[in-house]
Amino acid sequence: MNDSAVEASSKETSKQGLPRLADVAAHAGVSSKTVSRVVNNEANVRPQVRAQVLRSVAALGYRPNAAARALVTQRTHQIGLIATASSLYGPTAGLFSLEQAAWKAGYGLTLTTVQEASEAQLGEAIHYLMVRGVEGVIVSGVAGVLHLGTSTLADMPLVSTSPITTESAKHVLVDSDQVAGTRAAVRHLYNSGHRLIAHLAGPLGWDSAARRRDGWRLELEDLGLHPGPLLEGDWSPRSGYEAALTLDRTAATAIVVANDHMAMGAIRAFTEKGLHIPDDMSVVGFDDVPEAAYQIVPLTTVRQDFSSVAERSVHELIQLIEGRPAEETCIHLPTELIVRASTARCFGNPN
Amino acid sequence: MNDSAVEASSKETSKQGLPRLADVAAHAGVSSKTVSRVVNNEANVRPQVRAQVLRSVAALGYRPNAAARALVTQRTHQIGLIATASSLYGPTAGLFSLEQAAWKAGYGLTLTTVQEASEAQLGEAIHYLMVRGVEGVIVSGVAGVLHLGTSTLADMPLVSTSPITTESAKHVLVDSDQVAGTRAAVRHLYNSGHRLIAHLAGPLGWDSAARRRDGWRLELEDLGLHPGPLLEGDWSPRSGYEAALTLDRTAATAIVVANDHMAMGAIRAFTEKGLHIPDDMSVVGFDDVPEAAYQIVPLTTVRQDFSSVAERSVHELIQLIEGRPAEETCIHLPTELIVRASTARCFGNPN
């Protein structure tokens, strides 16, 4: 019945000086198993015993030891996240949503990064996470197709934004519908009278960059147009700037850019070349970063909902972890075209 | 001597079906303690025994169980990160550097977020991390001053970008030198002839926002100038836009903005009002986000090195974790003024 401060008791015997289940049990006058029941909210404990235990827990400042618990239950309730190390908006924006979704579901998030999606780096990251006992892995914003043939990840629940080369039932893809996104951008430009529509892609080794390019190309084909010039950047504003410098108004009157930051760089480059946006060149971005709406020329862009992707990813992963097989193995979330001021009617091609 | 594939052996007895130390020991014909020695790279194992054990480890695909290890060694080698949930550039940019620095030092990173830095939310986050057994905590981009009086964090190694109200020797502050940053911005504007210099601050409940404002005010005082208008935003481009809408050219010829994204919003607002940047209004940002250099009007800004802050934070934290007291409890890393095109001489005030 000792209700004194946190550091009160002197009987606790844990190595670290932290109180253990047994200390709480002694304090409350019950067995440690009963304390365990209370702490884990199990049924069949008399209310007054429960209350007394709770009081002792508070009095001693008891916290369960995750390692001990994990050891016996074989559950860590940890999710691993593998992300590409970059300070780019896209991959990071969903991070907090990811964490919050995991938190709500009672899971912790262990973060790890790779510089590039080489098999070696990915393998190292996976090893790192598995040693730490994660129960599932989310791979976010990693280039290319994941090859997990005989790898150690083959049997681990995994959600990725990139396709994976396994038939494992434990692998699910969750991502924005990139193809539909650039398709919508192209259609919008077409409807505005543009016929010469270029694309500034992300690094095409990245699956999402390739899919955005595919959308652009497919929509042009459906529209009966020849694809305009295809440029490639590395997602950075600088690369957008440099790529756009090489593009001529004779080659295209509009360009679909694979992300907003490259679009900003491109707009800067066009401006330098004396082209006015949108009158001389229409530009569509992708992502809808917060500052896109507040550029001097507010950016028309394809919004993707990073939060939804993150939440859905966590949801699907936890389904897999808890043994429920995935209903769909390939989930594409909708994107939305946000028309602002960087696109205009093309009067050169007045249809 | 079985060198077959990972899933080979059928003798492993772990609940999860994963091989344990004892399985490797049996496979190699040694005791589990010897395997433990090899796995942990301890001395005093005969080379050929070591080699044999290593072969068995590889053959069985053995991975040490972190929970068991943590239980007995009382070390988790995990660092907790508390960040504010937002998709803003500042707080997230250093995240990957943080992770990489932790990785190199052999630590894992567990991420958690708070919506706001209320005592309640922070307490919850801390509890979450402590239950997961982190050995130290980094608090990044959290508003205000941390009050950790009798809190459970009081005795835990902690590195923060905000000041903390404890005398604990285990708490260190690592951050960019915000004051010097805005001071440099003001001086640059002064040297360009500006005398009416406004400030658009971040949310002043945030310590970093308050310090940036202080730098602005202090430099103006040192220069013998009265502070111009002080506005407040919430770091977002939108808030910068809205704040700038209220600012008149008669009130200021230049403005120091507390981050780049608000600066972009402000530039957009000024442009809408018919003010030309930089001729009618000079704008200085803070952060130097990647797209700042590629705006239609490239942004003059105060660059802070998020990577250095992150690396230093991890370094200091690990010092604390490993029991070495901090040499400095308050570390400010330098910032650098990057002059681009959003600032110009003020001809209205020709010195």
Next chain:
DNA sequence: GCAAAGGTTGACAGCGCTGTCAGTAAGCGA
């Protein structure tokens, strides 16, 4: 009033690993 059923509690083993310490083999000087 008694048995059966159900609710509540605790003793004990053991999760997979490492620290301790004792024991055995090898090296070495006299």
Next chain:
DNA sequence: TCGCTTACTGACAGCGCTGTCAACCTTTGC
């Protein structure tokens, strides 16, 4: 050759917790 040091190896306990199972204590129905 012996005795002593040093290099290696393994038996065993136990980290803090939960699962199992047996024991006990209430209720309830008749």
